[in-house]
Amino acid sequence: MTFLSLTDADRDAMLAAIGVDSVAELFRDVPEGVRFGRELALEPALSEQELVAHLDELAARNVSSADEISFLGAGIYDHYVPAVVDAVLSRGEFLTAYTPYQPEMSQGVLQAIFEYQTAICELTGMHVSNASGYDGTTVAADACFVAKHATGRSKVVLAETLHPQVRQVVKTYAIGFGLEVVEVPHRDGVTDPDELREAATDAACVIFQQPNFFGCLEPAPDLAAAANDAEALAVAHVDPVSLGVLEAPGNYGCAMAIGEGQSAGNYQSYGGPHYGFLAARSEFIRRMPGRIVGETTDAAGERGYVLTLQTREQHIRREKATSNITTNQTLLALAGLVHLSWLGPQGLRELGETCMSLAAYAKERLADAGAEPLFPDRATFKEFAIRVGRPADEVVRSARSRGIHPGYPLRREYAGMDDALLVCVTEKRTRGELDRLAEVLAA
Amino acid sequence: MKLIYERSQDGRRASSLPRHDVPPAEVPEELRRAEPPRLPELAEPELLRHFTELSTRNFGIDTGFYPLGSCTMKYNPRVNERVVMLPGFRDLHPLQEEDATQGALELMWRLQEILIEVCGLHACSLQPAAGSQGELTGLMLMRAYFEDRREHERRKIVIPDTAHGTNPASVTMAGFELTPVQTDPRGNIDVDDLRAKVDATTAGLMITNPSTLGLFDENIEEITHVFHGAGALMYYDGANLNAVCGISRPGDMGFDIVHINLHKTFSQPHGGGGPGGGPIVVRERLEPFLPVPAVVRDGDHFRLDYDRPRSIGKVRGFQGPFGVFVRSYAFIRMWGPALRAMSEVAVLNANYLLARLKEAYDLPFDRLCMHEFVLSARNLKREHGVSALDVAKRLMDYGFHPPTIYFPLIVPEALMIEPTETEAKETLDAFADAMLAIAREAAESPELLKEAPHGRPVRRLDEVKAAKRAVVKYGFDEHPDLSAEATAPRQLEAQKGA
Numbered sequence A: 001m002t003f004l005s006l007t008d009a010d011r012d013a014m015l016a017a018i019g020v021d022s023v024a025e026l027f028r029d030v031p032e033g034v035r036f037g038r039e040l041a042l043e044p045a046l047s048e049q050e051l052v053a054h055l056d057e058l059a060a061r062n063v064s065s066a067d068e069i070s071f072l073g074a075g076i077y078d079h080y081v082p083a084v085v086d087a088v089l090s091r092g093e094f095l096t097a098y099t100p101y102q103p104e105m106s107q108g109v110l111q112a113i114f115e116y117q118t119a120i121c122e123l124t125g126m127h128v129s130n131a132s133g134y135d136g137t138t139v140a141a142d143a144c145f146v147a148k149h150a151t152g153r154s155k156v157v158l159a160e161t162l163h164p165q166v167r168q169v170v171k172t173y174a175i176g177f178g179l180e181v182v183e184v185p186h187r188d189g190v191t192d193p194d195e196l197r198e199a200a201t202d203a204a205c206v207i208f209q210q211p212n213f214f215g216c217l218e219p220a221p222d223l224a225a226a227a228n229d230a231e232a233l234a235v236a237h238v239d240p241v242s243l244g245v246l247e248a249p250g251n252y253g254c255a256m257a258i259g260e261g262q263s264a265g266n267y268q269s270y271g272g273p274h275y276g277f278l279a280a281r282s283e284f285i286r287r288m289p290g291r292i293v294g295e296t297t298d299a300a301g302e303r304g305y306v307l308t309l310q311t312r313e314q315h316i317r318r319e320k321a322t323s324n325i326t327t328n329q330t331l332l333a334l335a336g337l338v339h340l341s342w343l344g345p346q347g348l349r350e351l352g353e354t355c356m357s358l359a360a361y362a363k364e365r366l367a368d369a370g371a372e373p374l375f376p377d378r379a380t381f382k383e384f385a386i387r388v389g390r391p392a393d394e395v396v397r398s399a400r401s402r403g404i405h406p407g408y409p410l411r412r413e414y415a416g417m418d419d420a421l422l423v424c425v426t427e428k429r430t431r432g433e434l435d436r437l438a439e440v441l442a443a
Numbered sequence B: 001m002k003l004i005y006e007r008s009q010d011g012r013r014a015s016s017l018p019r020h021d022v023p024p025a026e027v028p029e030e031l032r033r034a035e036p037p038r039l040p041e042l043a044e045p046e047l048l049r050h051f052t053e054l055s056t057r058n059f060g061i062d063t064g065f066y067p068l069g070s071c072t073m074k075y076n077p078r079v080n081e082r083v084v085m086l087p088g089f090r091d092l093h094p095l096q097e098e099d100a101t102q103g104a105l106e107l108m109w110r111l112q113e114i115l116i117e118v119c120g121l122h123a124c125s126l127q128p129a130a131g132s133q134g135e136l137t138g139l140m141l142m143r144a145y146f147e148d149r150r151e152h153e154r155r156k157i158v159i160p161d162t163a164h165g166t167n168p169a170s171v172t173m174a175g176f177e178l179t180p181v182q183t184d185p186r187g188n189i190d191v192d193d194l195r196a197k198v199d200a201t202t203a204g205l206m207i208t209n210p211s212t213l214g215l216f217d218e219n220i221e222e223i224t225h226v227f228h229g230a231g232a233l234m235y236y237d238g239a240n241l242n243a244v245c246g247i248s249r250p251g252d253m254g255f256d257i258v259h260i261n262l263h264k265t266f267s268q269p270h271g272g273g274g275p276g277g278g279p280i281v282v283r284e285r286l287e288p289f290l291p292v293p294a295v296v297r298d299g300d301h302f303r304l305d306y307d308r309p310r311s312i313g314k315v316r317g318f319q320g321p322f323g324v325f326v327r328s329y330a331f332i333r334m335w336g337p338a339l340r341a342m343s344e345v346a347v348l349n350a351n352y353l354l355a356r357l358k359e360a361y362d363l364p365f366d367r368l369c370m371h372e373f374v375l376s377a378r379n380l381k382r383e384h385g386v387s388a389l390d391v392a393k394r395l396m397d398y399g400f401h402p403p404t405i406y407f408p409l410i411v412p413e414a415l416m417i418e419p420t421e422t423e424a425k426e427t428l429d430a431f432a433d434a435m436l437a438i439a440r441e442a443a444e445s446p447e448l449l450k451e452a453p454h455g456r457p458v459r460r461l462d463e464v465k466a467a468k469r470a471v472v473k474y475g476f477d478e479h480p481d482l483s484a485e486a487t488a489p490r491q492l493e494a495q496k497g498a
Helices: A008-018 A048-060 A083-089 A107-124 A138-151 A164-177 A193-199 A220-229 A240-244 A282-287 A314-320 A330-368 A392-400 A431-442 B044-056 B078-084 B102-119 B131-148 B166-173 B191-197 B220-229 B284-289 B322-357 B378-384 B388-397 B425-444 B446-450 B463-469
Strands: A155-159 A180-184 A203-210 A233-238 A256-260 A276-280 A293-297 A303-307 A383-387 A420-424 B123-125 B156-160 B177-181 B202-207 B233-238 B257-260 B280-282 B294-298 B301-305 B373-376 B414-417
Touching (some): A008 B322, A008 B425, A048 B078, A048 B102, A048 B322, A083 A330, A107 A233, A107 A240, A107 A293, A107 A303, A107 B044, A138 A164, A138 A233, A138 A256, A138 A276, A138 A282, A155 A164, A155 A193, A164 A203, A164 B166, A180 A193, A220 A233, A233 A240, A240 A330, A276 A282, A293 B463, A314 B166, A330 A420, A330 B044, A392 A431, B078 B322, B102 B123, B102 B257, B102 B294, B102 B322, B123 B284, B131 B166, B131 B202, B131 B257, B131 B280, B131 B284, B156 B166, B177 B191, B191 B220, B220 B233, B280 B284, B322 B373, B322 B425, B378 B425, B388 B425, B388 B446, B425 B446
Parallel strands (some): A155 A203, A203 A233, A233 A256, B156 B202, B233 B257
Antiparallel strands (some): A256 A276, A293 A303, A383 A420, B123 B280, B373 B414
């Protein structure tokens, strides 16, 4: 391990320049009573080669989607990540820079974030996007905070079809934010606009997910209208991969659009790091949490980019800031931008169509094989819930022994769904693999 | 240079997708997208050139010296990028069954054990996504702890005037109230001021140690005594942990809750502004409140434990930023117990730079520093009318990233310099030479500083115009031409860095 450059001669010269005799003397301000009197009880240092061998061994004890045919989704998706994403992210100028505090040193990342913000606004039909949030859960808490301050109301309404982890995180944050959280149960896999309208009375915002956690397509325009009827802000939690085929939330009355960005450009990576996105209509721009990049000009009149609207932020506004966030997820958002740019509008639409067609085929094949769709009347996107007629955990076990992970047991999130699996089909699955899934589940 | 949208031509594309022999499925018409999003349309060669050109307009640690105070911009070993791409980590689904994630869970458990040892505490949750979320999580723990004890009146969090802005912002988000405390003339927390502010309504203290001044608080034992004596808790913001690994442990100082910035001390690359990692490490009495799931070991088996009835819940999706854990774990395993040497050299490098610079710049607190130090350019401002901002911009012409400026807030014209352990003496000398040359230039040709930088892709940018016009996305055919609007490079003399 050779991350240090100082030679013994360097050290001696440096200590002499400082005017001390030893490195120990540099720590003279540390009171005797709090000095650590022994060596850290850590395992001995590894060489790079030994480290790689050790991590190879740990990684080999995981079963990834490279090892089995995976139909796991439920918020994190096995989409193809093109090679250009890896190429761009390995550039040290991006990888090893920090937040672009000094714009003249950071035009590359600033412009990239500006382009990312544009892409998110285009996808969602919104006017302003921040530079990213932590993930698809925390941006929901952020949206609630924006809504509370924009409306002066403290109730937030969550559709039960919103990802369970998103709801859990909102509830964790709600205590400190002073929010009351109300949930609206699903009716046959989707949210009923009338029930939502009733719940939204006096609410700051309503958050629903499109496509929802079950993969079903919500009557999203009706849900947004229901929220708007109650003068609550409509917030759609959306999957970027769906937005080539599904309407943008900004075009059906939503005030904000949020989501987990992983499916655009990020590997599954056991759940992170990924990025969350948060976009809003222009009237909320000064209430937005997080970094925002804006265009400007330099002393010579040339175009350039800077972090802007910083009077919202913690380093200026401190306890009155719109959020405490500093470090966000820039590199992962950059991956998203590269992937979306690689796809282009045509590719994004084809990707959505491909996932949807494959999933529809899988649903049909599974039904033929005796499994029963949990919500047969609902249109779905790339996921669907299906009853397998036996405890789902058992089915997962037996399918995995045959090289297939058939999906996520819904029992773990919802009561009364003991035999239900949430099956996800991305463009990485093939028709042959779907036939095989049907065969394995029929057995 | 052009925006990627300005390089776009209708009908071009980089992507090719597999064709599957299945019948097409249609979105119901009322939900179907009417107008496609205007994403870029480029073939792959132009796409890659665009991002490569952007990268050349950026500066990272791989490019050069980056002494951004309080951000710990150290070398990021490339082997970490290799191991994080192992398919067993990269392509692992977070809801995969427990028997198929044993390697990942073991890595997380091992990292927890390491962080517990480094902090001298009892239990760890890796879940928070970054330092500021770690802070918020720590404050949520305090709240849950006192509610559990029915001490509902404990609403106040004491924070020194040197603190990062995230600390007071987190206090508000957690539903607490802020009690500020002053710094004494030696740069320590003013203990008399502190005593007057701590009572039965105090929930806790939130500090970094060493502080953002780069100084180890000499009264830390007394501070602990005051807080624990009043039944309050001590929170350690680990932003500056790089100074004290193996030298002084937060738990031994008396802290009850610690967050660690994995992207600072443990070398997760900063990524242009993230991802980070903000694990929290706590004393035994706070363990029941940690986020779920906990990663636990039963003999040879590792599992996720959700059965924590007093837990504050989840603060982030799934198990946390796992890729960050892989990199930090790899980093620490290459150091082993010699992490102490890492901190020692970080402190040696900082003191060496301080020794070389303190004659030319004001030093508000004349002590040995820890891993960073804060100078003031107020002498240059007073004598020659040049500011910390001007010094920072001029440093760019010498090929260095500037230090953090205008922070901490109690030092006027602050220059907060953190070299880290991974820099060579030649680099430190070149930086010191540049800083000394700039101090001379301030006297001889101040315009050189005020008009800097001269050699970057852009000149100084107008931050006031950016905030006023708020052009935050490309407008395609309606995109405004801001260069047509008269401009002066008005930059805010406000915190940049930390």
